[in-house]
Amino acid sequence: MLKFILRRIGAALVILFGASVLLYILVINSGDPLQDLRESNAENRDYLMEQRIANMNLDLPWYQRYLTWLMGVGKCFALQCDLGTNRSGVSVNSLLELAASSTLRLVLLATLLALVFGIAIGILTAVRQYSGLDYGVTFLTFLFFSLPVFWAAVLLKEYLAIGYNNWLSEPDFSVIQITLTSLIAGFLMQVFLAGSIRRRIITFAVTAVFFAVALPALTALDFFRNPQLGYVGVALLTFAVALSATAMATGVKNRKVLYPALITAALVSVLQIALFNVFYYYMNWWFIVAGLALAVLIPWFIGRKMGGRYSATAAGVSVATGVIGAGLTVIDHVFRAWPGFLGMKPRPIATIGSQTPNFGGDFWQTMLDQGTQLLLPTILLTIISLASYSRYTRSSMLEVAGQDYIRTARSKGLPERTVIFRHAFRNALIPIATIAAFDFAALIGGAVITESVFGWKGMGELFITGLREVDPNPVMAFFLVTGTAAILFNLLADIFYAVIDPRIRV
Template sequence: MLKFIIRRLGAAIGILFGASLLLYVLVINSGDPLEDLRESNAENREYLMQQRIEFMNLDVPWYQRYWDWLVGVGKCFALQCDLGTNRSGVSVDSLLALAASSTLRLVLLATILALIVGIAIGILTAIRQYSGLDYGVTFATFLFFSLPVFWAAVLLKEYMAIGYNDWLRDPDFTLQQILVIAALAGFLMQVFLAGSLRRRIITFAATAVFIGAALPTLLALGYFREPRLGFIGVAVLTFAVALSATAMSVGLKTKKVLYPALITAALVSVLQIVLVNVFVYYMNWWIMAAGLVLAFVIPWFIGRSMGGRYKDLAAGVSMITGVVGAGLTVLDHFFRSWPGFLDLKPRPISTIGSQTPNFAGGFWETALDYGTQLVLPTILLTVISLASYSRYTRASMLEVSRQDYIRTARSKGLPERTVIFRHAFRNALIPIATIAAFDFAALIGGAVITETVFGWKGMGELFITGLNQVDPAPVMAFFLVTGTAAILFNLLADIFYAILDPRIRV
């Protein structure tokens, strides 16, 4: 494996070198970086031209400028990158740090959501092949995939930002709206749960009645402006996750998996009360990151210690319970901070920018501001990526389900959930690893249009500005991040293959 990684990294360096040289030559020959100053009537035109020449090193041959850029990139290995300056004399290192932070938090979240939702949809449609759900989901995912990004972005701005902000000032539903929403929810639920006609009718009726009663109740409680889960709500949902994850993996009768999951849920329920003052008064990003790590480590230790021969499954189910429980705890505190956030920002969903300028709020309000700015572009990038993940998962699950070992597992009398999640799903993930690796790198480059429409100062804006100004330094910084991401994630996908399937050796 080590020789394979070294060989792949060596090839990657060669590819990056060739691609960077080609891109640099194309950019510097795409126009005249002094064109706007040549046509200027300013009295200090000559001074401005000389200043730009010095900033961009236009008085030296192109190959020397390219060599200087390579030397600056080489310093990155010593954590002292020097990517030069743009045509205004601003350090590209600082511009890249700001742009990369904005783009990566957008792309990372969109990729994770697309993976989770896309894989879940793919598994469900594979199980229900050629059903109404299969055809409906296939139509919807390809519809989203084929939508023009700029047009979909405008629709999101109009209905999920402007329309929602107007509605949130005085939340209300008419009787007709409640009936339509309840009927739609009932229809979708019976499609997903399927079953006999009698079961579908009961599912539709129960869901419609529940939604029809819940919406007026939530309005009466002022839930849309003052949402809350509460300690009891977090505890109940965490225990529900523990039971659901255990049931889907090995069944509730397997105590070696069930008990660690329940202990993890109980631990989350207690800690959310014990640490409430830390969440309210002392919370910061470092504490949240440490909490996320502990949400993995502690449940893993509990599962491995109590799982016996099921220790791997017990650790996995416990970690799912711990992470979801921690997420619910954080969500509850976001809910608690929502009214204060609305006082600072009455129209919460913004249509432009990655953060609100001069926003004066505490940790939770600032985090909510970052989150609400992420909503629209994240939804857009997620729905565009859903089609590929769901279809590849569906095709891979159908192919795996026809294998002999799946038929053997069913013939042994194993529960269907065990056959799907323990035998079929793991092998079906192998092609998904390739898609996810390339999609993450592609989204960084493909987010150019999305960032332009939503006014994000990210990698896309850095690239477009450099290209329009015939300034190679920002363009090469964009290439350095996206190209390196593509190479590294492709390498990680190959390594992930061997983890998923021990038969694969490199």
């Protein structure tokens, strides 16, 4: 494996070198970096031209400028990267740091959401092949996939930002809105759960009645401007997650898996009360990271110790309960900060920028500000990637479902959930790993249009500005990040194959 990795890294460096030379030549020949100054009537035009020539080393031949950039990149191996300056003399390192942090924040979240929901939708449609749900989801995913990015962005701005902000000033539902929402929710739920005609009718009726009662009740409680889960809400939802995860994994009758999950849920419920003041007044991102680590390690230990021969499954269910329960605790604190946030920013959903300039809120309000700024571009990138993950998961699951070992597993009397998740899904992950590896790198480059529409100061803005100004250093910084990400994630996908399927030998 080590020999394979070293060989792939060597080949990747050769590819990056060749591509960088080609890109550098294309950029410097795409226009005249001094054109705006040549047409200027400023009295100090000659001085400005000399300054730009010095900043961009235009008095040197192109290959010497390229070698200077390449030597600066070579210093990255000693963690001292020097990517030069842009035409104004500003360090590209600092520009890249700001742009990369902004774009990676957007792309990581969008990729994670697309993976989770896309794989879940793919498994569901594979299990319910040729059903109404399958046809409906197929239509919607391809519809989202084919939407022009700029047009979908305008729709999101109009309805999820401007329209929602207007509605939030005085949240209310008309009788027609409640009726339509209840009927649509009931229809979708009965399609999702399926079953006999009688079961579908009951599901439709219960869901429709629930929404018909819940929407006016939430409005009367002013939930949309003053939302809260509370201690009881977090506890109930965490225990519901423990029961649901156990039911999906082995069934609630398996005490070896159920008890660790319930203990984890109880632990989350107690800690959210005991540490309330710490969470609310002293929280920072290091606490978030440490809390996430504990939400994984402690439930994993409980599951391994109490799970017996089901220790691996118990650990997985307990970790899922702990992580989701910790997430619900964070959501509860975000809800509590929402009224104060509305007082500082009455129109919360932003249509442009990655954060509000000079925003002076506390930790939770700052998180809300950055989250609302992140909302629209994340939704856009997620729904575009959703189709690929869902369709590849569906086709891969259907291909695996026809294999002999799946029929053998069913003939042995294994529960269907075990057949699907333990036998079929694990072997269906290989093509999904390939798509995920390429999609992450593609999203960094493909987010250029999204960032432009939403005014997001990220990698896309860095690339477009450098290209427009015939400034190679920012463009090469963009290439360095995206090219390295593409090759690195491709390598990780190859390694992941062997983890998924031990029969694969590189």
